[in-house]
Amino acid sequence: MRARFDPSFTDYLLRVGDGTDQTEDDSLIHLPSSILVSNGSQNASLHDLIDVVYPHIHYRSENPALPLNRAILTTKNHFVDEVNDILIDKFPGTAVEYLSFDRALNPNNQVQYEDFLNSLSPSGLPPYKLILKPGVPVILLRNLDPTEGLCNGTRLICKSLSKYVIHAQIAVGDFAGKDVFIHRIPLQPPTDEQYPIPYTRTQFSIRLCFAMTINKAQGQTLDYVGIYLKEPVFSHGQLYVALSRARTASQVKVLIKPPFFDKPRTDQTKNIVFREVLETSRIAAK
Template sequence: MQVLMFIDGLGGSGKTYLLNTIIQQWKERNSTVVAACSSGIAAFLLIGGRTAHSKFGIPLRPTPDSTCSWLPTDPKGKFLYSINLIIWDEITFQNRYSVEAVERSLRDLKQVERPFGGISVIFAGHFRQILPVVKGGSIYDQASLSIKKSALCNLLDKKELDINLRICTDSPDGEINKGYSQWILHVGNGTWQENDVGQIELDGIDHLFNPSRDYAVKQVMAFVYKDLQARINLKSVGELCSYFEGRGIVSPLNVDIHTINQTLPDLIPGRKNQSKSMDHMEEGPLSLSEEVLNGINPPGFPPHILQLKNKIPVILLQNLNTSKGLVNGTRLLVCKISKHALSCKIMTGTRRGQDVGITKIKLTYEDDEKLGITFTRYQLPITLPLVITINKSQGQSFDTVGVYSETSVFSHGQLYVALSRSRNVPGIFLGGVGPSSQRDTTNIVCRNILV
């Protein structure tokens, strides 16, 4: 019998554990299972997980009539013909046209007029979290591209996981954590605001605002990375991986992140090593000098100059080798630096603790509406992970989380995601730029998507 299901799981509700249990049970029955996810780093939390785009060949810019890029005679087509179950996590972050393209293509492949060609599908996600990204669009544009607006959603049997297990209730802070799990649920629901975009009081967490940007940054860094230098000197590589893996700072915008990340090398003892990129302008209507290209830092691109040290954590910006766990968002610890390469240890995911090499590669920045240029950058595909975007943090858990708020959140679910990354309330701190008397922050919830 075909299963069509949506598991709606709160952040920290044990959704990943449940999905992996389902995968194991189906495999024990000799079933062929595809585990996919809408984001790279979250995909590697699943057994055999890969990104949905790599598993299904989804077009980069799907339309209402799109199909996937494989044929029945292709190796991918033959494999997909044989599968019994699709597990698709973080589905609420996926463009509905991507999901519909997969459904349409599988129906054509199997020549069966049933959803997904009769293949069982279990989606998982949470509509309080971030919706599909729409460049320049409103939260209502994001909602319109959600699977919630697809006819497929009406076919799904909905199951709920409504207890936050990430927030530890059996610790000394158990009672505080119970109250916080209810508070964060109200944040996700937009309970305390009149409109979809509104202000909420931050009485549920430790927070501090200051007019000085430098002071606000230092407060967040001191909370998350206290005693960093002492730990660098005393800890083994494995212990350092655990230390960095368990903490993170999140912020809404890339523009707030780049400058702060450049301060990380100064926090770690040892000699700095510079990795400079080679930038080249492709043919086009504009002609920019290499010096100008050096100063351009598009989202998802490494900077022109990377300041590196041994024992410094870095984060991958590209999918390099999915079978080795080298995907966009993988966190690494630098163990050795050479002229054009790094020796690193993976800090996150199912490949945690494995040694890998990272070399410089050629990255292409496609023509952009604002800049109107196309150029290439030859550089290590990494950046420093002192601060990451809230969007990139979705699917990750930390012991200690700092939320840096120089600019307000700008899309549905961002504040909820940021504030639900930690396992304990004492491990959460929000620091921002604003009057010292400020006690609130912006929250954005497209409430009709939750109905």
């Protein structure tokens, strides 16, 4: 489909994915000026990216699923939170704030480290402070009931917000349009992430998804994609995944924040490609 809509963009993505479009520094790649957001002051340029991806965020759309067809992708959860915090302020409606209960597994640590636990934002966990408004898009962080469409990565629209339950509607996939009710549940950080104080977080297992990590967006196709590179990508194929969420080059805008390198450029960024991984994949496909 992408090849039909924009063959030159398709060719460019193939070079990015194969790691053959590098600059003189083998880890850097030059991005076309047509997909870049001009980089002024730090705050102005991020707001420029937001305005391009969500031009009518101040107004409630007749199509409640419209924000789900767009996203700003970035590398880490705290950059996701930075973008989502700006967008929830812009979104119309009355905000509802949900604070989690973070409990140290060792009761002796509870009082001393409670503020520290509140400050943590592990991957796969909702934030300590979850701010929502009716109509905002959210993404599910756990498999709650796969037989009813409530799987990790399911995107929903919040319909109504009460103290103990969130009424939402599944927005995409086979269960699109289905009304669901989400409750707080106790959650623990992923086992591959080490924290000095083991703990559980009791919270609604959702995050806002105006912005999301590049890894979370894998496999999705979007109508418009913003890419916020406050730090460069850090794993194999990440840049390709981010750029290829859109069908055409006109549906992508990238903001690169210097300084990343000794001589910062706002039109270059890292592209990490392990060619041995590609060769192994090609051999396995034969």
